[in-house]
Amino acid sequence: xxxYVPVKAKEYTIQVFPTGETGNPVYTTTLTxxxxxxxxxxxxxxxxxxxxxxxxxxxxPMVDKRSAYIRFAHLSPNAPSVDIALPDGTVLFEDVGxxxxxxYISVAPGNxxxxxxxxxxxxxxxxxxxxxxxxxxxxTVFAVGLAGGTxxxxxxxxVDGDLN
Numbered sequence: 274x275x276x277y278v279p280v281k282a283k284e285y286t287i288q289v290f291p292t293g294e295t296g297n298p299v300y301t302t303t304l305t306x307x308x309x310x311x312x313x314x315x316x317x318x319x320x321x322x323x324x325x326x327x328x329x330x331x332x333x334p335m336v337d338k339r340s341a342y343i344r345f346a347h348l349s350p351n352a353p354s355v356d357i358a359l360p361d362g363t364v365l366f367e368d369v370g371x372x373x374x375x376x377y378i379s380v381a382p383g384n385x386x387x388x389x390x391x392x393x394x395x396x397x398x399x400x401x402x403x404x405x406x407x408x409x410x411x412x413t414v415f416a417v418g419l420a421g422g423t424x425x426x427x428x429x430x431x432v433d434g435d436l437n
Contacts, residue, residue: 277434282308287325289316299323311434313413317372318350328374328413330433340379341406345414347373352420354392359385368392374413382408387428389416401428 284305288298300323304314311330318324328346336342345357347369357366357375365387366375383406389399398420406412411433418424 274429274431277311280306282306282310287314289323289325300325313431313433315346315348315415317348319419322350326372330411331377336409336411337379338409339382341382341408342377342379342411343406343414344375344377344412345369345416346375347371347416349416349418349420349426351422352389352398352416352426355389355398355416356392356395357414358388358390360388377411380406382406387414389428399426399428401430404430 284303287302287304289300290296290298299320300316302325304325304327313328313330315326315328316323317326326348343365345366347355348371350371352371354368354370356364356368358364365378365380369375369392385404385406387401387404388397389401390397399416401414404414413431413433414428415431416426416428418426420426
């Protein structure tokens, strides 16, 4: 994950290179950046079928500064649909498939353990402990990597841009 980069509204040619290389891109596409927009662009898929997935960030002017906000992005190309739940069984997001990005939900600030459970049978595929959610902050939890492959299934959490 990189820092946000301010750019002008226009069409861009985007090239993706292996780390440390600048010669032969493994993927090239165009991306149109609209006026007054904020989004994350994720490289998704495996090298043979790489693509870019723009993930819009939603302007939330009425954010309750006492709550935290969270959403989930499923970016693991070989993992089935998952439910995102707490260990007590509370389901935060249901039946999220590959390249799906949920809406934000409001949660109480605090430390959480998140579980990605297979939607078809509830088996825990990934546990993410110690997720600290601060009040007035907006997060995206990304599932990345490969189920049973390399790199292994993992999650990382980003603090989303200033949407207020």
